[in-house]
Amino acid sequence: xxxxxxxxxAKELNLSVxxxxxxxxxxxxxxxxxxxxxxxxxxxxxxxxxPYASSLxxxxxxTIGVVLPEIVDSFFAQAINGIESVAQEKxxxxxxxxxxxxxxxxxxxxxxxESGRVDGVLMSVSRETKQAGHIYELxxxxxxxxxxxxxFEDIETTKITTDDYESAHAATEHLLNAGxxxxxxxxxxxxxxxxxxxxxxxxNALLEKGLKVxxxxxxxxxxxxxxxxxxxxxxxxxxTRPDGILASVEKLxxxxxxxxxDLQLRIPEDIQVISFSNLETASxxxxxxxxxxxxxxxxxxxxxxxxxxxxxRKKFELQKEEIVIPSILVVRRSTKGF
Amino acid sequence: xxxxxxxxxAKELNLSVxxxxxxxxxxxxxxxxxxxxxxxxxxxxxxxxxPYASSLxxxxxxTIGVVLPEIVDSFFAQAINGIESVAQEKxxxxxxxxxxxxxxxxxxxxxxxESGRVDGVLMSVSRETKQAGHIYELxxxxxxxxxxxxxFEDIETTKITTDDYESAHAATEHLLNAGxxxxxxxxxxxxxxxxxxxxxxxxNALLEKGLKVxxxxxxxxxxxxxxxxxxxxxxxxxxTRPDGILASVEKLxxxxxxxxxDLQLRIPEDIQVISFSNLETASxxxxxxxxxxxxxxxxxxxxxxxxxxxxxRKKFELQKEEIVIPSILVVRRSTKGF
DNA sequence: TTTATTTACGAAACCGTTTTCGTACAAAAG
DNA sequence: CTTTTGTACGAAAACGGTTTCGTAAATAAA
Numbered sequence: 046x047x048x049x050x051x052x053x054x055a056k057e058l059n060l061s062v063x064x065x066x067x068x069x070x071x072x073x074x075x076x077x078x079x080x081x082x083x084x085x086x087x088x089x090x091x092x093x094x095x096p097y098a099s100s101l102x103x104x105x106x107x108t109i110g111v112v113l114p115e116i117v118d119s120f121f122a123q124a125i126n127g128i129e130s131v132a133q134e135k136x137x138x139x140x141x142x143x144x145x146x147x148x149x150x151x152x153x154x155x156x157x158x159e160s161g162r163v164d165g166v167l168m169s170v171s172r173e174t175k176q177a178g179h180i181y182e183l184x185x186x187x188x189x190x191x192x193x194x195x196x197f198e199d200i201e202t203t204k205i206t207t208d209d210y211e212s213a214h215a216a217t218e219h220l221l222n223a224g225x226x227x228x229x230x231x232x233x234x235x236x237x238x239x240x241x242x243x244x245x246x247x248x249n250a251l252l253e254k255g256l257k258v259x260x261x262x263x264x265x266x267x268x269x270x271x272x273x274x275x276x277x278x279x280x281x282x283x284x285t286r287p288d289g290i291l292a293s294v295e296k297l298x299x300x301x302x303x304x305x306x307d308l309q310l311r312i313p314e315d316i317q318v319i320s321f322s323n324l325e326t327a328s329x330x331x332x333x334x335x336x337x338x339x340x341x342x343x344x345x346x347x348x349x350x351x352x353x354x355x356x357x358r359k360k361f362e363l364q365k366e367e368i369v370i371p372s373i374l375v376v377r378r379s380t381k382g383f
Numbered sequence: 384x385x386x387x388x389x390x391x392x393a394k395e396l397n398l399s400v401x402x403x404x405x406x407x408x409x410x411x412x413x414x415x416x417x418x419x420x421x422x423x424x425x426x427x428x429x430x431x432x433x434p435y436a437s438s439l440x441x442x443x444x445x446t447i448g449v450v451l452p453e454i455v456d457s458f459f460a461q462a463i464n465g466i467e468s469v470a471q472e473k474x475x476x477x478x479x480x481x482x483x484x485x486x487x488x489x490x491x492x493x494x495x496x497e498s499g500r501v502d503g504v505l506m507s508v509s510r511e512t513k514q515a516g517h518i519y520e521l522x523x524x525x526x527x528x529x530x531x532x533x534x535f536e537d538i539e540t541t542k543i544t545t546d547d548y549e550s551a552h553a554a555t556e557h558l559l560n561a562g563x564x565x566x567x568x569x570x571x572x573x574x575x576x577x578x579x580x581x582x583x584x585x586x587n588a589l590l591e592k593g594l595k596v597x598x599x600x601x602x603x604x605x606x607x608x609x610x611x612x613x614x615x616x617x618x619x620x621x622x623t624r625p626d627g628i629l630a631s632v633e634k635l636x637x638x639x640x641x642x643x644x645d646l647q648l649r650i651p652e653d654i655q656v657i658s659f660s661n662l663e664t665a666s667x668x669x670x671x672x673x674x675x676x677x678x679x680x681x682x683x684x685x686x687x688x689x690x691x692x693x694x695x696r697k698k699f700e701l702q703k704e705e706i707v708i709p710s711i712l713v714v715r716r717s718t719k720g721f
Numbered sequence: 722t723t724t725a726t727t728t729a730c731g732a733a734a735c736c737g738t739t740t741t742c743g744t745a746c747a748a749a750a751g
Numbered sequence: 752c753t754t755t756t757g758t759a760c761g762a763a764a765a766c767g768g769t770t771t772c773g774t775a776a777a778t779a780a781a
Contacts, residue, residue, distance in 0.1 A: 050737055061761045066739060076759060091520075093498040097438040098737035101766045106435065108478070116463050117663075122455045129454075129481050133488075138500070140446070141479045143467050150471075160431040162476070182429075302667045324664060325455075329640045331669030388767055399731045404769060414729060436767035439736045 049092055057090075058082055069094065108138035109352060110163035112154050114146045114171050114195070119295060119323035120341045121169070124193065127345025128167060135353045137164075146268055148173035155179045159186050165352045165361075167345075169195040172234035172268065189355050189363050193348040194339075198238045201365040203355075205348040209239050212337045212372040213246030216291055216319050219335070219374060221254055223381040225289030225317055229280065231297045232265045243293045243321070262287060266297060273297075278304045281316070289380075292320035298334060318379040321372075333377035340370045387430050395428075396420055407432065446476040447690060448501035450492050452484045452509050452533070457633060457661035458679045459507070462531065465683025466505060473691045475502075484606055486511035493517045497524050503690045503699075505683075507533040510572035510606065527699050531686040532677075536576045539703040541693075543686040547577050550675045550710040551584030554629055554657050557673070557712060559592055561719040563627030563655055567618065569635045570603045581631045581659070600625060604635060611635075616642045619654070627718075630658035636672060656717040659710075671715035678708045 047053070051069075055062045060079065068075045068083035075083075086092070100106045111128055113121050125141070132139045140163060144151040151171050156179065158166055166183070168190055177197050184190055184202065196204040220228050230247045234240040248258045264280055266273040280287070281304055292298050298320035305312055312318050312332055322336040347368060355361040376382050385391070389407075393400045398417065406413045406421035413421075424430070438444045449466060451459050463479070470477045478501060482489040489509050494517065496504055504521070506528055515535050522528055522540065534542040558566050568585045572578040586596045602618055604611040618625070619642055630636050636658035643650055650656050650670055660674040685706060693699040714720050 048737090052737080062738080063740080063762080064760055066737095067760085070739085074759060079759080091497070093494065095439070095737050096498050096500050097435040097444065098766090099739075100435040101433070101439055101737080101768085102739045104766075116454075116467075117457070117460045119455070122460050125454050125479070126481070129479070133481075138478055139480075140476055141463070141467070142477075143464070143471075156431065159429070160434050162434050299663060299667065306667075325637060326662060326664045326668060329637065329644075329669060330664060330667050331671075333669075386767090389769095390767080400767090401732080401769080401771095402730055404767095405730085408769085412729065417729080433767050436736090437769075439738085439767085440769045442736075 049090060051092075051094070054083065054086055054090070054092060057086060104161070105164050105356075106138075106162060107136060108140055108163050109349070110140045110142065110154075110158055110166040111168075112142045112144060112151065112166060113169045114144050116141070116143055119325065120194070120339055123323055123341035124169075124345030124348075127342040127347075128349040130342075131346055131349040131353060137349075137353060144171040146171045146173060152179045155183045158183055158188055163188070164356050165189040165191070167348050167352060168192055170197055170237070171195075172237055172240075175236045189352060189361050191348050191352045191355075191363060193344050195237055195239050202363040203348075203351050203366045203368065205344050205351070205368050205370070206239070207339045207344065207372045208369050209242035210246040212321075212374065213243035213291065213293070214250045215246075215374050216337050217247045217250035218254075219376065219380060219382050220289040220291065220317055220319060221250065221256075223289070223313075223317055225287075226256070227285065227287040228262060228289040228291060229287035230263045231277070231290060231292040231294075231301075232263060233268065233294045233297065235265055240293055247291055261285070270296075270300065274300055274304060277301065278308065281305070281308055281310060287316065289317040290319070292318070292322075295320060295322040295324060298322050298324070298336075302330065302334075312379050313381050317381060327375070328377060330379075332379050335377045335380040335382070336375050337372045338375050339372045343370050387428060389430075389432070392421065392424055392428070392430060395424060442499070443502050443694075444476075444500060445474060446478055446501050447687070447694075448478045448480065448492075448496055448504040449506075450480045450482060450489065450504060451507045452482050454479070454481055457663065458532070458677055461661055461679035462507075462683030462686075465680040465685075466687040468680075469684055469687040469691060475687075475691060482509040484509045484511060490517045493521045496521055496526055501526070502694050503527040503529070505686050505690060506530055508535055508575070509533075510575055510578075513574045527690060527693050527701050529686050529690045529693075529701060531682050533575055533577050540701040541686075541689050541704045541706065543682050543689070543706045543708070544577065545677045545682065545710045546707050547580035548584040550659075550712065551581035551629065551631070552588045553584075553712050554675050555585045555588035556592075557714065557718060557720050558627040558629065558655055558657060559588065559594075561627070561651075561655055563625075564594070565623065565625040566600060566627040566629060567625035568601045569615070569628060569630040569632075569639075570601060571606065571632045571635065573603055578631055585629055599623070608634075608638065612638055612642060615639065616646065619643070619646055619648060625654060627655040628657070630656070630660075633658060633660040633662060636660050636662070636674075640668065640672075650717050651719050655719060665713070666715060668717075670717050673715045673718040673720070674713050675710045676713050677710045681708050 051062050051065050054065045065083055068080045142154045148171055177200055191203045193205040196206055232240050251258050277300055290301055301318055310316050319335045323339055323341050327334040327336050355363050389400050389403050392403045403421055406418045480492045486509055515538055529541045531543040534544055570578050589596050615638055628639055639656055648654050657673045661677055661679050665672040665674050693701050
């Protein structure tokens with residue numbers, strides 16, 4: 046059980062290691078006949094080159110790092126699917142890291158990336174990320190990074206998003222058209238640009254209809270489902286109970302259904318509900334949930350494509366460019382626009 | 384913008400590279416005072432060691448490969464969560480690969496693992512995997528592998544599963560007790576042991592009640608949702624329409640709801656439904672879905688723990704051991720046992 | 722005091738590739 | 752026939768760490 050290296054092949058064929066290496070990499074310096082000899086031996090001995098030796102020498106790793114807040118979420122799962130599809134096609138490997146919405150973890154992960162472990166990174170920031178020092182530091186070391194979905198605005202790089210403002214605006218209009226006058230907006234972060242864009246879409250839709258925007262109708266969640274749940278429940282029990290809810294993220298939709306179930310509130314009769322969501326089961330919920338469905342797969346795929354393309358260039362600089370892939374509003378029975 | 388290596392530090396401190404290396408790794412050979420000097424410089428210059436250089440020398444990579452059929456699936460997403468939790472804690476990195484139920488892809492992935500890219504692998508086999516040559520080959524090269532959920536029976540290694548037979552048995556009994564007499568079993572693979580165990584649990588539950596097992600009540604799906612959908616629909620339109628369905632995997636549950644909706648079949652009045660599933664939305668479906676909920680997170684966590692523990696040993700041999708973590712039957716309104 | 726041990730460090734080999742040169746020989750050009 | 756160009760290969764130096772081994776000085780044991 047001796048380790049099988051390029052040297053083994055060299056000895057076996059009476060060639061030098063450099064020749065073997067070049068043959069395997071199909072260099073023009075090597076005659077077709079010896080290439081054939083080499084490849085046959087490779088096949089026979091089942092030789093697979095050590096990627097870390099290559100990485101060390103070539104100063105690249107053919108792997109991309111994906112850092113995201115969580116994975117048990119339809120959006121992120123689908124996004125990974127998109128990422129993986131291009132990684133597989135282009136021969137890249139994908140390392141996955143979860144921040145669990147924790148900034149400290151995010152920092153540690155990016156710090157590790159400074160080692161050269163990954164050629165580039167795909168990232169959706171945590172809800173705690175208000176400062177971007179760790180991101181700048183990584184990019185300063187020359188590691189290309191593209192954001193998807195949850196971007197950090199200021200940073201000069203490519204960002205793949207959906208039309209957060211417009212779709213929140215459309216969703217709000219939809220609720221308004223369906224008769225809502227007190228629409229509760231459920232936010233999951235007060236700092237994230239994505240969350241604020243959605244909030245602004247909501248606000249402006251109200252203003253355009255001549256309605257007031259009030260803080261009482263904006264509920265910021267803490268990502269601690271128990272507390273969030275109670276918060277929502279209290280809001281739903283108040284005398285000024287909203288007649289519509291716009292949830293800015295999938296997870297919140299479930300909380301809403303739970304609370305409404307508990308409080309015996311009927312959807313959509315008592316309260317209409319719409320949510321950003323990629324739930325595959327949206328159509329089968331009780332009632333079917335009206336969603337703003339994000340192009341999760343496409344976003345992941347695009348992000349990965351942009352990154353890989355940049356990695357293919359000698360001087361991979363990412364433009365400060367924003368690629369927006371629109372979401373679609375799928376009206377179902379949780380709202381009356383049906 | 385010179386590359387920052389251990390040599391830089393050595394020069395700066397008038398020490399040898401070996402001393403630096405040892406200091407960083409907290410070797411007892413180095414005095415506390417120089418360790419301190421080194422660490423301070425590391426901090427100051429923001430030095431992060433190149434992992435591939437280490438990997439090359441140490442012949443390990445501190446990364447584990449996770450190969451699974453798909454990721455847009457509550458079970459697998461939660462399992463990854465479990466895996467990641469121990470990886471993060473133990474300082475391992477996790478490479479994710481998707482087979483999309485394709486044996487050829489699975490083979491290519493495992494082949495790549497022969498390179499030493501990963502220290503160990505966590506795997507849930509594709510539904511096409513009937514032969515295990517590629518798996519044996521990898522293990523022969525000394526790469527430890529532990530299966531989770533979808534295991535390959537014959538292979539001598541640790542396997543983390545849930546109590547597939549028992550829970551399918553219990554689910555079937557539940558349907559029988561709720562009055563079903565024609566229970567359709569929805570299978571997603573005729574070769575996978577997990578699928579067959581579930582099938583056997585179903586069969587025996589019937590036999591124990593003195594009922595016949597008939598092939599007409601066993602429907603094998605092809606993983607092509609259109610076709611599967613039509614297959615199911617036809618079955619539901621036949622004059623011998625089943626009065627209960629046991630779906631052996633989450634994805635099928637959605638298909639059932641779809642078909643029943645289309646055919647105006649009422650659940651559970653016309654047909655009762657139960658499914659293996661980790662859907663977070665099960666309670667909010669219409670009607671709420673009775674599920675056999677698998678301990679997905681735990682399974683992933685356990686699999687990773689076992690693997691990491693094995694990697695910690697000098698001679699990491701995995702026993703042929705089966706760790707079974709039970710599922711729980713959560714009765715909801717899609718069955719009448721409620 | 723002599724010998725054994727411990728402490729703290731450095732030189733150099735090594736991990737398995739890739740890549741830069743150098744070169745021998747053959748073929749083409751002059 | 753000499754000179755240039757090409758072709759096919761090898762030697763050796765990287766890549767950036769880790770590890771083995773050697774050793775000088777300090778300390779402990781005899």
